[in-house]
Amino acid sequence: xxxxxxxxxxxxxxxxxxxxxxxxxxxxxxxxxxxxxxxxxxxxxxxxxxxxxxxxxxxxxxxxxxxxxxxxxxxxxxxxxxxxxxxxxxxxxxxxxxxxxxxxxxxxxxxxxxxxxxxxxxxxxxxxxxxxxxxxxxxxxxxxxxxxxxxxxxxxxxxxxxxxxxxxx
Numbered sequence: 196x197x198x199x200x201x202x203x204x205x206x207x208x209x210x211x212x213x214x215x216x217x218x219x220x221x222x223x224x225x226x227x228x229x230x231x232x233x234x235x236x237x238x239x240x241x242x243x244x245x246x247x248x249x250x251x252x253x254x255x256x257x258x259x260x261x262x263x264x265x266x267x268x269x270x271x272x273x274x275x276x277x278x279x280x281x282x283x284x285x286x287x288x289x290x291x292x293x294x295x296x297x298x299x300x301x302x303x304x305x306x307x308x309x310x311x312x313x314x315x316x317x318x319x320x321x322x323x324x325x326x327x328x329x330x331x332x333x334x335x336x337x338x339x340x341x342x343x344x345x346x347x348x349x350x351x352x353x354x355x356x357x358x359x360x361x362x363x364x
Contacts, residue, residue, distance in 0.1 A: 206237035283311040
């Protein structure tokens with residue numbers, strides 16, 4: 196039985212080529228055809244497109260699956276890394292706000308021995324130094340006020356006995 200597909204017709208016209216076309220079953224194929232002049236013969240080979248492209252599609256699917264997997268892993272790693280950085284930074288921000296409100300006893304819980312942990316230690320040390328400095332300043336202000344009041348009282352005194360009486364108060 197003679198079967199005349201698109202490729203057979205072209206080849207019988209003494210042409211060579213390759214192409215995508217439906218075969219005698221109506222299935223899309225990849226075909227190659229060659230006219231042999233010395234034999235007056237056409238050689239034709241065909242393979243179903245689904246079969247020919249199956250390895251390429253499998254590779255595409257594998258690459259997509261791996262790409263999605265890597266993207267998910269990268270996103271999770273990024274989220275975890277972001278949390279390990281943002282959580283201590285949030286504690287530092289809360290501490291700065293508390294110190295700014297005058298809560299000088301506020302201490303940040305040190306989370307580790309990395310750079311963020313060093314920063315938390317330095318923050319706690321800064322808060323302690325600030326408490327000490329403000330305590331010394333307050334003492335100095337009280338002392339200065341007392342001396343100022345004593346100087347004013349001494350200016351108002353008219354005799355040395357009045358000045359000594361101020362010291363006894």
